[in-house]
Amino acid sequence: MELQQILQQRFGYDAFREGQQEIIEAVLSGHDTLALLPTGMGKSLCYQLPGYVVEGTILVISPLLSLMQDQVEQLRQFGEKRVAALNSFLSFDDKQFVWQHFDAFRFLFLSPEMLASDAVKNRLQQMKLGLIVVDEAHCISQWGFDFRPEYLQIAEALPKERPPILALSATATNQIMRDITHYLGMEKVSTFIHSVDRKNIHYEAVETTSFEKANAIIQQVTQFEGPGIIYTQSRKRTMEYASMLQQVGIRATFYHGGMEQQDRMFVQRQFMHDEVDWICATNAFGMGIHKNNIRQIIHDHLPQNVASYMQEVGRAGRDGGEALATLYYEKRDAERTLEMATLDLPTDWHISRYMACEEPQQLVEAGEMTETAFRVLHYWMRQLAPLQVSQKIQELASEKQQQVMALAKIITAPCIRTQLVAYFDEELLEKPKNCCSGCGLQKSEILAPYIEKNEPKALENWQWRLKHLLPFN
Template identity: 55%
Template structure:
């Protein structure tokens, strides 16, 4: 039998595995279900890519984002793989039909839970004997499935019951509760678990307190124009991402906005510019970053309180993938919790939506009419229709109320984390049910931190512009 190390070098040019990779791959090729929690930058993709050359049959990878799929496809193509396809909305008409008719000819097939839910995809998949089913970023089952993308909860319904291939669930971060959700909703059978520490000693965490949104905006721009990137600014507002990008460009810093309101091709173009170094900063909503392989990100800045601790850990984890020191800064101002609560809960259906849904059913009409005449938004309808299929109306109302309260509690947990008088690193590791063994120098805001030891000052004097105009504009676009 050929050694795994030989195959690793043959197909990918590497001579050794990173921690956890070999253990996970061995379990997969033995036919076991596997849950693998490996930190960002530890090479999770190899855990299904190498088995794809060992197992007999196509590997199906269920992925949450178009950008993540495209990035993985391009990565495989760079290694010389031609039998790879992303089955997503980029495929149109005849091209999509040809792909569905020839699925068994591909080695790696990427798709999303929503595409998997379509009848055409299900029909085509019934004709394919997959060797492995991968759920990438599997924490999304728990993080998004209940209230944002319920098709995540249905994945197991579409997996073949007869001769079921092994299932590999991959993530960088997951609590014990999330791991249990993954097991339950994927119907995993006594899975092998590999859980690596979430601790990243080269990440250094800080909180900057400001008194207003305007002061926050000015602090962020001033900080960026004095320090080196590459970096990512995360914001909850699409308009704010544009305002940040314009302010940075006005100060001769190569930057661009990135958000879900942009076209797919525009987002792909901007992502590629960032990856290639043509852009130094991305000003983005959380639509950016998952699975993006850029090793030298030196800074991640949040201008808001993330919705969950897991979100925060995922987003700051996009820095320092090269092992070099990187800075994670959260810039806080009063009432940030209120704004995050509004953003996170605004799409959840209300009790009156449940009543409307029932009324349409009682009249023999399609409840989707609620969406057509704008009585509910698309996300709200997806959530509502899923739970109305699962539970009686009274229990749906209770479920929706419970989800809202859970989201509020998660936001308060993040607020406590950033405002608390305890080591941020210890809190993060404890959240994921682990223990911190050693603190690095410049650990965090609470323990003490010096930016000069972590990131370089910007060497060039660009003749910086005043920020008052951008700050005034920011005030005009905020809710």
């Protein structure tokens, strides 16, 4: 069956989006493939369609439960029944069912941590795999070294006689691409790179103070149309923003990694079904959220690196409509962000305690080390000598500082867009109207005013309440 016919019959699309067909053809030709497609360009189809051409299971290694669940539900909407995700979200009975029918699924989703288990490794050795997919592959470089070391061990878990690997991401520098291909053990790689520049996303950076920031954000939300996402670093702050927005009549709620899984899934569904217009969230929210009409992304802080920032703002304007990405920052933001970025890195003291302890895992149970710091340290202690581990941790801290400072420099540049594109080793050839705050932009030309939708009396009431809101520190 021809690709065009499968596209129409299975997925209901009349034509491929830019880049999709070339990537699919490379995979079907047996090539290891690295594909960078901007958010909203249909990366998932690049492995979904081959599932109806190749023999064997399509193994998808995915970073988040919410992302897996979204991808599973998307395939089921296309009529696929032989699809499952093996993760902690499943009940005991459902896990048993997936395990018993492991090699019967057309699409099977696993996390890197699940892939690292001996039971799963052994099962994969006995299976017929048609394609191995690493979704959001930039996480190998972004998370593998200092957050989720299982990402660096993916290649070790794969069968020696494996099918092609397809690594997918929206953003990656040349160094990140080298990390991806190296740690996945990819060979003779076919690479497809599409520009990270999204002309319909307009960038704004606003210097402010802690005292002014909250009211500025609330005022922007009430003045210009959503839906949108407000990103903040603090779980407490997500709740405070949501409360303030609710006080002025905006349908808003909060989301963070400390919530129960069921509650997080409920919030996602509310947002997807337009039951709430604004999500106030930590960076735990967004990956796998395919909502096309997001008009605004607001940051109240400096993210930890340029790649994270681009991933987050890239969730806006997926329908091709105009979107605004606003970042409110203070002079000390780089310092604060660096503190957050290095919070879970192990120290020399942790290394000494690890070496002195017969059961290092007890350090976590005793509260001497966070779970993340232990997993990172445990990985590197098996790779390097103790002195080299100390040097490696110092290198990671230095890299994080460089990444934070790179973004701090970009948002204060004469043209934010030019510097963002340059960071990903591209050259900006054309600027759109209302390019960025450095070039000058008019929000009213990008987004329709939201307050015009309200009756004058209601508007006066909102303005009074905004004026009397107390900003938080």
